[in-house]
Amino acid sequence: MAETGILQELTGKLLDAARRAGADQADAVAVRGQAVSVDVRQGRLEQAERADGVEIGLRVLIGGRQACVSASDHSDRVISEIASRAVAMAREAPVDDTLGLAEPGDLATRIDSADLELVSEAPAPSPEELRDIALRAEAAAVAVEGISQIESASAGHSRREMWLQASNGFSAGYARSGQSISTVAIAGEGLGMERDWAGESRVFGADLPSPEEIGALAARRTVERLGxxxxxxxxxxxxxxxxxxxxxxxxxxxxxxxxxxxxxxxxxxxxxxxxxxxxxxxxxxxxxxxxxxxxxxxxxxxxxxxxxxxxxxxxxxxxxxxxxxxxxxxxxxxxxxxxxxxxxxxxxxxxxxxxxxxxxxxxxxxxxxxxxxxxxxxxxxxxxxxxxxxxxxxxxxxxxxxxxxxxxxxxxxxxxxxxxxxxxxxxxxxxxxxxxxxxxxxxxxxxxxx
Structure with missing residues (x-):
């Protein structure tokens, strides 16, 4: 099943559980996130991180009261527990008559985000490719006269999918991707030390400035701060x-x-x-x-x-x-x-x-x-x-x-x-x-x- 299909299934299960637990209205969110980041220093890999997980959240409304519960475990047992806990919490919450879902007739009908180009379908850069990007940014910064060291040069890639479903009939989601490059440079020594940085992020990696541009800009900004x-x-x-x-x-x-x-x-x-x-x-x-x-x-x-x-x-x-x-x-x-x-x-x-x-x-x-x-x-x-x-x-x-x-x-x-x-x-x-x-x-x- 496509990833958004899995998220849609999870939000449906959350709403079903909320109804069984006694909620008048409910909406549910499921989010899948993937991210890889690489930091280099002095021409070597300094740190690499990868995060990958699914988070689910449920909001229930009962007689002008609401509560939200979230979890990173999406088993059937946890979904049932989330719903029961949210309903119990809502029953103890103060009444606010302005709370409530949108009327069905007011819901968006244009929900396909494909033409917004929010996600790149190109293969995600590998950790090795991200390391090369970061190294190129660092090298460009080091090459600027007056730079004494590079605090960090980083490159990263992320992808996020989200699905929102509610008891008023709304059900839609989208995916987003992102790629980033940043560099922090240091000039001078001791009490005369200065630092500055440059960084950019885009949905499509092809829209980013080159690593050399990012590194050189960080370095120039830093050198300008001397004195x-x-x-x-x-x-x-x-x-x-x-x-x-x-x-x-x-x-x-x-x-x-x-x-x-x-x-x-x-x-x-x-x-x-x-x-x-x-x-x-x-x-x-x-x-x-x-x-x-x-x-x-x-x-x-x-x-x-x-x-x-x-x-x-x-x-x-x-x-x-x-x-x-x-x-x-x-x-x-x-x-x-x-x-x-x-x-x-x-x-x-x-x-x-x-x-x-x-x-x-x-x-x-x-x-x-x-x-x-x-x-x-x-x-x-x-x-x-x-x-x-x-x-x-x-x-x-x-x-x-x-x-x-x-x-x-x-x-x-x-x-x-x-x-x-x-x-x-x-x-x-x-x-x-x-x-x-x-x-x-x-x-x-x-x-x-x-």
Missing amino acids: ARKPPTGTFPIFYDQRVSSSLIGHLLGATNGAAIARGASWLRNDLGEQVLPDSFTLREEPHLKRMSSSRYFDGEGLATSARTLVDAGSLTGWTLDLASARKLGMRSTANAMRGASAPPSPGVTNIALNAGEATPEELIRQMGRGLIVTSMLGASINATTGDYSRGAAGFWVENGEIAFAVNECTIAGNLREMLMRLTAANDLPEWRQMTVPGLLVEGMTVAGA
Whole structure:
């Protein structure tokens, strides 16, 4: 039997067991995952890992109560135990009248994902082939002058199959594949040591940059960081390089998540229809893009996905909703339910794109005059209710519109509502990203350095 057929059979058994145990409604997920990763160091194999397994999950609903149980054993005995345990747990759960499956008439009818090209049918690379890819990336990094060592060079391949079935009649699944290459390089010695990295992943290995490109990019980024020091303290413009600019839009998306809105735990909770970005910006979700790892025709509750505009000419047009959050807010689901085996559905986004600006990153950096380019961040203190923002950052200091020196050990701070209204976008939209966001210039943020 084909792998998805096995998963469909397992979800059917879970639903049958849930009915026998006394559930009013139920949905079940079965996931098969396979992954191989290889790390090399100093021209030799450092580590190789392989994971292969099936996980099953069951959600039951009884009179406005729900519970979820998952397991990695899918024997008939365990399936029966899962159902009994889930029903017992649900009967002790608090009542929430917004819980429930989709109405049968609302379910997606387009469920065959073949034309989205989510899985490569080419033979998976062998561990030996992955090792060769990693070695080529490492060699390219080592060849760059100034590199003292390679912390790691890695290559990996994965394949995942999923099936979702529910008592309302929905039954569908899909497969996804992925291949990745990454390199972490080190330059300098002792207290002057710096590191940086580069990595890419694609559904199809043929769409990846070459290992040599990945290794050389990691090395160049690392060498550019030599001599890093603290920047001055004050209020300056900050340019978020495209490596990190998506994090700003990620905070906006988090604040428009229906679960947060329903709890009142969002700094945008009162801003539906209000301006949240400059009027030159549009933010779109495109769940049907080909060869993108998060594309899908149906969401985690079986509803049909579609393209939508989240921010139109700077104005917030709607929330990101699953069924429960939509019912709490008196709205309709936007078909954004995400679902795993071990937890109930929750709202989430797929392929997000912010429109590009007209200026190049270099032109915006010259325009900023004196300020900070951020290329990496660590740690975060984000107040979800007020939007207050503080993060550790590293990058480059700019004087007279040109890079003066590399920066480390600084903190940047502001308020997300104000920051997002002072954005200027560069024209460097990246490719093959789940969040396609160009470099972003933010005027007037606090930098705490020397």
